[in-house]
Amino acid sequence: MARHSKWHKVKQFKGAIDAKRSASFTKLAREITVAAKEKGGDPAMNARLRAAMDRARESSMPKDNIERAIQRGIGGGAEGQIDALTYEAYAPGGTGLVIECLTDNRNRTANDVKHLLSKNGGTLAASGAVTFGFTRAGVVHVPEVVTPARADEMELALIDAGATEFISDEQGVEVRCAPTDLAKVADAVAKMGCTADTVEFQWIPTTLVDTDEETANAVAELIDALEAHDDVTRVWSNLA
Numbered sequence: 001m002a003r004h005s006k007w008h009k010v011k012q013f014k015g016a017i018d019a020k021r022s023a024s025f026t027k028l029a030r031e032i033t034v035a036a037k038e039k040g041g042d043p044a045m046n047a048r049l050r051a052a053m054d055r056a057r058e059s060s061m062p063k064d065n066i067e068r069a070i071q072r073g074i075g076g077g078a079e080g081q082i083d084a085l086t087y088e089a090y091a092p093g094g095t096g097l098v099i100e101c102l103t104d105n106r107n108r109t110a111n112d113v114k115h116l117l118s119k120n121g122g123t124l125a126a127s128g129a130v131t132f133g134f135t136r137a138g139v140v141h142v143p144e145v146v147t148p149a150r151a152d153e154m155e156l157a158l159i160d161a162g163a164t165e166f167i168s169d170e171q172g173v174e175v176r177c178a179p180t181d182l183a184k185v186a187d188a189v190a191k192m193g194c195t196a197d198t199v200e201f202q203w204i205p206t207t208l209v210d211t212d213e214e215t216a217n218a219v220a221e222l223i224d225a226l227e228a229h230d231d232v233t234r235v236w237s238n239l240a
Helices: 005-022 025-039 047-058 063-074 106-119 148-161 179-191 213-227
Strands: 083-090 096-103 134-142 163-169 172-177 198-205 232-237
Touching: 025 047, 025 063, 025 096, 025 232, 047 063, 047 179, 047 198, 083 106, 096 106, 096 213, 106 213, 134 179, 148 163, 148 172, 148 179, 163 179, 172 179, 179 198, 198 232, 213 232
Parallel strands: none
Antiparallel strands: 083 096, 096 232, 134 172, 134 198, 163 172
C-alpha cells in the first residue's frame, strides 16, 4: 500500500493487521500443523515448519501447543482434519483479494467469509477471476540488513538454489522463487548462517489497482475484518 505521505494512515492500518495476525495462537498452530503435514515434523528438515515454530515462540505460544500442532500434522493428534481453502473476492474500488484459510470446518469458514465480505462492501469472485492477476511465489524473508558485499554473496548462492528476485529494505531481505524451489532456497539461506522469519507461499500481484484514499481505507478495513477471523491466515490484495 506504499504511496506518498497521505497514505501513511493506510500503511499504519495494515501494519496493525499484520501484528494481530502474528499474535493468534490458533492461526499459528494451524500453520505449524499444515507445514508438518506437508514436509514432516522435523524442523531441521522442514524450513517452513521451522519458520512457523519460530514465529510461534516469538508470540509466546506454549511449547505444549507447538508440539500438539506438530503431532496433529503428522497424524498423531486426536483433533480433526485441517483443510487449506482459497477464496477470491473483489473489495471496494474493484481491488482484488485472495483470501487464504486454514480450517477444521469448511462450511463455517465459507459462511463467515461470505458474511464478512458482504458486511464490508466486498463480493466473492469466481475461481480464477482474481488470481489470474497474481503470481504464486515462494518467499523467504531474512530479517537482517546486509552489506552490499554480503548481498552479492547471498544472491550468487541463492540463485543456484532457485531464487529469482531479491528485495532489500530496512526490514531485511525478501527472496522470491518458484513455489517448487521454496524448500531449496530456505535451506540455502540456513546454510549461509541466516535465520528466516518467513518461509511461505505468497500471491504477488502482477498489476495494481489505484484508488482514492477513502476507498483505500475501506479496503484496509475489509482486510482487517477478514484477518481478524481465526480461520483466515492471510489476505493478499492488488491495491496500489
